[in-house]
Amino acid sequence: MTSSQNLISAAKSSANLDLKSRNTFGFDAKAELAFEITIAEQIPAVMQEIAAKKLPWRVLGGGSNVILPKVLPGATLLINIPGVEVIGSNLDITTIAVGSGVNWHEFVSWTLDHDFCGLENLALIPGTVGAAPIQNIGAYGTEVVEYIQMVEAFDTKEQRFVALSKQDCCFAYRNSYFKQQPNRFIVSKVVFDIPKQWQPRIQYADLAKQFLHNSSPTAKDIFSAVCAIRTQKLPDPKLIGNAGSFFQNPIVPNEQYETLILKHPELISYPDTDNQRKLAAGWLIDQCGLKGQRMGNVGVYENQALVLVNHGGGTAQDILGLAKCIQDAVHGKFGVKLEIEPNIF
Known part of the structure; x- marks a missing residue:
C-alpha cells in the first residue's frame, strides 16, 4: 500500500x-x-480520491455558521484537526499555532487560562478556529484579523499546502480571501500573535x-461579561436550533446614513x-416588527431580532424563505439591503 493510500485509510470515511x-x-x-x-x-490524499471520482465537495467544521440541505451530495470533509501550541515568544508578542478543528470558545478560554490576553471580546462565538479567519469573526469592537499572523491551508487549485500571511488573507468586515475563493482553500492551522501589552476594550454599549x-476590568472580567451578554441574547443551539x-x-x-437618521432619530449605528x-x-x-415572529417551524428569536431559529422540523428552505421576508421588509422600510452571514450549502 502506498503512503498516499495509508493516509486515505487514516481519514475515516462514512x-x-x-x-x-x-449543524447548530x-x-x-x-x-x-x-x-x-x-x-x-490526510487532506491531499482525500482530495485526490475526490478528484478521481469527480465528486462535488465542501468543508464542514463545527457547523455553527451553515445552512444545510437534506442531502449533501458528493464528499464532505469534517475538519477535526486538534492542537494548541506556543511556538514563539519575545518581548512584544506570544505566537500560538492552533489546529483548525479546535473549538473557538475553548481556545479563547485556554488563552486566558495561560495569561494571553486579547481575544476575550470574542468569547462564546460558536464554531472552530479554522472557520474564524474565513469569516473574520468579530464582536464587541474586536476582529480576529487583529491577532492572526498567518493561516496554513491546502490549496486545492495548486495541490499543495500554503502559508498565507495576514496581508495575503485580504481581511475585511466578515470577509476574507478564503471567502472570496470558495472551495479553493482547506484551512489546517491558524497562527496567532498575541501582544503582551494589553488594553481592555469595553467601548461597546452592552x-x-x-x-x-x-x-x-481584567481580561477574565471581560470574558465573563461577554459570555453573560451573549448567553442572555443568543439562544443555546442545544435547546433551540440557530446559527x-x-x-x-x-x-x-x-x-445615506444622514438621510436615515433624519427619518429615524433612534437609529443605532457605529x-x-x-x-x-x-x-x-x-x-x-x-x-x-419582526422580533419573535414565527413562520411555520422557523422564526425570529424573541430576545434578539438578529437571530433566526429552528423551532423543530424546520429546513434550509424554510429558513431561507423567512430570511427573504426579513430582507424585503428591511429594504422596504429603510432602503437597506441585509446580507446573510451563514454559508448556504
Missing part, C-alpha cells in the same frame, strides 16, 4: 452520515460521503454597562470608516 449534530440549526441532513480529517497530511463601577447572528450589520455611505457607517441589523429588523 456513507450517508447523519449531520444533524454537525439542527436541520435533518446527511452527507452522501464524509471524510473525517484529523491531521493535515459591555460598558457591565463596567460602570469598574474602570479597570447565531444571521445577517451582517450593513455598511452604508455617510450620505463608525466604520471616514465615509461609512455600520448599522445595527438587529435594530432594523426589530423596527419592522
Whole structure:
C-alpha cells in the first residue's frame, strides 16, 4: 500500500452520515460521503480520491455558521484537526499555532487560562478556529484579523499546502480571501500573535454597562461579561436550533446614513470608516416588527431580532424563505439591503 493510500485509510470515511449534530440549526441532513480529517497530511490524499471520482465537495467544521440541505451530495470533509501550541515568544508578542478543528470558545478560554490576553471580546462565538479567519469573526469592537499572523491551508487549485500571511488573507468586515475563493482553500492551522501589552476594550454599549463601577476590568472580567451578554441574547443551539447572528450589520455611505437618521432619530449605528457607517441589523429588523415572529417551524428569536431559529422540523428552505421576508421588509422600510452571514450549502 502506498503512503498516499495509508493516509486515505487514516481519514475515516462514512456513507450517508447523519449531520444533524454537525449543524447548530439542527436541520435533518446527511452527507452522501464524509471524510473525517484529523491531521493535515490526510487532506491531499482525500482530495485526490475526490478528484478521481469527480465528486462535488465542501468543508464542514463545527457547523455553527451553515445552512444545510437534506442531502449533501458528493464528499464532505469534517475538519477535526486538534492542537494548541506556543511556538514563539519575545518581548512584544506570544505566537500560538492552533489546529483548525479546535473549538473557538475553548481556545479563547485556554488563552486566558495561560495569561494571553486579547481575544476575550470574542468569547462564546460558536464554531472552530479554522472557520474564524474565513469569516473574520468579530464582536464587541474586536476582529480576529487583529491577532492572526498567518493561516496554513491546502490549496486545492495548486495541490499543495500554503502559508498565507495576514496581508495575503485580504481581511475585511466578515470577509476574507478564503471567502472570496470558495472551495479553493482547506484551512489546517491558524497562527496567532498575541501582544503582551494589553488594553481592555469595553467601548461597546452592552459591555460598558457591565463596567460602570469598574474602570479597570481584567481580561477574565471581560470574558465573563461577554459570555453573560451573549448567553442572555443568543439562544443555546442545544435547546433551540440557530446559527447565531444571521445577517451582517450593513455598511452604508455617510450620505445615506444622514438621510436615515433624519427619518429615524433612534437609529443605532457605529463608525466604520471616514465615509461609512455600520448599522445595527438587529435594530432594523426589530423596527419592522419582526422580533419573535414565527413562520411555520422557523422564526425570529424573541430576545434578539438578529437571530433566526429552528423551532423543530424546520429546513434550509424554510429558513431561507423567512430570511427573504426579513430582507424585503428591511429594504422596504429603510432602503437597506441585509446580507446573510451563514454559508448556504
